[in-house]
Amino acid sequence: MAPRNAMQRTSDVRQKLRDEVNLWMASASSEGDAYLVPLSFYWDGARLTLATLANSRTARNLRRAGEARLALAPTNDVVIIEGLVTFIARNVIDDALATAHAQKAGFNPRQIAEEYVYIQVIPQMIQAWRGPDELNGRFVMRDGRWLADDGENGDATDPIAAIPADQSA
Amino acid sequence: MAPRNAMQRTSDVRQKLRDEVNLWMASASSEGDAYLVPLSFYWDGARLTLATLANSRTARNLRRAGEARLALAPTNDVVIIEGLVTFIARNVIDDALATAHAQKAGFNPRQIAEEYVYIQVIPQMIQAWRGPDELNGRFVMRDGRWLADDGENGDATDPIAAIPADQSA
Numbered sequence: 580m581a582p583r584n585a586m587q588r589t590s591d592v593r594q595k596l597r598d599e600v601n602l603w604m605a606s607a608s609s610e611g612d613a614y615l616v617p618l619s620f621y622w623d624g625a626r627l628t629l630a631t632l633a634n635s636r637t638a639r640n641l642r643r644a645g646e647a648r649l650a651l652a653p654t655n656d657v658v659i660i661e662g663l664v665t666f667i668a669r670n671v672i673d674d675a676l677a678t679a680h681a682q683k684a685g686f687n688p689r690q691i692a693e694e695y696v697y698i699q700v701i702p703q704m705i706q707a708w709r710g711p712d713e714l715n716g717r718f719v720m721r722d723g724r725w726l727a728d729d730g731e732n733g734d735a736t737d738p739i740a741a742i743p744a745d746q747s748a
Numbered sequence: 749m750a751p752r753n754a755m756q757r758t759s760d761v762r763q764k765l766r767d768e769v770n771l772w773m774a775s776a777s778s779e780g781d782a783y784l785v786p787l788s789f790y791w792d793g794a795r796l797t798l799a800t801l802a803n804s805r806t807a808r809n810l811r812r813a814g815e816a817r818l819a820l821a822p823t824n825d826v827v828i829i830e831g832l833v834t835f836i837a838r839n840v841i842d843d844a845l846a847t848a849h850a851q852k853a854g855f856n857p858r859q860i861a862e863e864y865v866y867i868q869v870i871p872q873m874i875q876a877w878r879g880p881d882e883l884n885g886r887f888v889m890r891d892g893r894w895l896a897d898d899g900e901n902g903d904a905t906d907p908i909a910a911i912p913a914d915q916s917a
Contacts, residue, residue: 582881582882582884582885583878583882584885584896585885585888585895585896586896588876588877588882588885588886588888588896589876589888589894589895589896589897591876592827592874592876592888595825595827596827600852600853600854602829603772603784603819603821605772605774605782605783605784606782607776607777607780607781607782608776608780609779609780610780611776611777611778611779611780611809611812611813612776612813613774613775613776613782613783613809613813613816613817614774614782614817615772615774615784615817615818615819617819619852619853619854619855620849620852620853621845621848621849621851621852621853623845623848625870626868626869626870627829627831627868627869627871628845628848628849628866628867628868629849629866629867629868629869630838630849630853630857630864630865630866630867631864631865631867632862632863632864632865633863633864633865634863638835638865638867640780640782641833641835641867642833642835643780644780644781644782644833645832645833646830646831646832646833646872647782647829647830647831647832647833647867647869648782648783648784648828648829648830649784649828649829649831649869650772650784650786650826650827650828650829651827651829652772652821652822652823652825652826652827653821653822654821656764656821657819657821658761658764658765658819658820658821659817659818659819660771660796660816660817660818660819660820661815661816661817662796662815662816662818663814663815663816664810664811664813664814664815664816666807666810666811669799676790676792676797679790679792679797680789680790680797680799682790683769683788683789683790684769684788684789684790684799685769685788686788688799693801694801694802694803695799695800695801695802696799696800696801696802696807697797697798697799698797698798698799698800698807698810698816699795699796699797699798700789700795700796700798700816700818701794701795702796705761707757707758707760707761708757709752711855712751713751713752713757715751716751716753716754716757717757719754719757719758719761720758725758726754726758727753727754727755727757727758728758
């Protein structure tokens with residue numbers, strides 16, 4: 580399909596502003612701690628109206644910043660992850676990992692003229708919910724540990740999971 | 749449908765980590781400027797691997813912070829909005845606007861015991877794209893103006909759009 584022209588994109592964005600119920604709101608503290616939550620909103624043609632707890636982290640961050648950055652996307656199947664970040668230069672990343680990433684992502688950062696860098700996130704906390712009735716029990720990982728394990732340990736059978744051991748050799 | 753139990757959520761999260769191609773990555777500068785971009789990723793069972801320009805805003809923010817907050821959701825129809833934020837206490841918000849918000853959001857912040865606050869975002873910049881071939885021309889709004897207008901001025905027919913004038917009366 581051909582790229583949409585400006586008129587079509589504008590029309591689609593307005594449609595999405597009318598139809599979507601939720602958005603992703605990013606915010607940050609004065610100390611530079613980033614935050615990200617799903618919020619429902621209403622679009623009246625000029626403004627998005629949202630509501631959150633008056634003293635919530637998002638409210639405090641936005642009150643201070645006075646400006647917002649948010650994204651529209653279906654949020655009826657929320658997964659939020661917090662993790663530790665490490666960087667890997669593209670000339671030293673494990674070949675199998677880089678190949679697996681390129682196949683998944685649809686582009687190969689090692690073959691691009693501009694200098695790309697790999698970022699790894701090791702999850703420490705994961706929440707998952709599909710609607711208010713699932714807010715209870717939304718933590719599926721804390722302190723880097725899956726709180727429930729299906730016993731099949733499916734991820735470990737992924738060949739890439741063996742990479743850390745290989746790299747330490 | 750009943751809320752999923754911990755085992756099911758864990759299994760679903762792992763499935764989503766395997767199946768989804770993109771995520772929303774929030775980050776912030778040391779000055780507390782929040783940022784939010786879609787990035788493709790690869791999950792190896794323990795780590796999310798992403799790649800971005802080595803000197804991109806996200807890379808600089810994450811390098812400094814050392815930790816990330818991100819969300820999984822389909823991102824094949826990206827809309828990113830930056831806007832100005834204002835707050836409205838729930839006892840002074842316009843009735844029609846509050847009602848419209850409640851109908852869209854599925855909850856009424858004015859009827860909740862905890863103190864909610866309304867937040868309005870007036871878009872200043874909007875980008876919209878569905879894949880790399882649409883990165884060109886992704887800006888549909890700059891400086892608060894729709895760059896292309898369909899001439900139908902559809903939003904203005906929304907009854908709520910008349911509220912600013914009403915409130916100034």
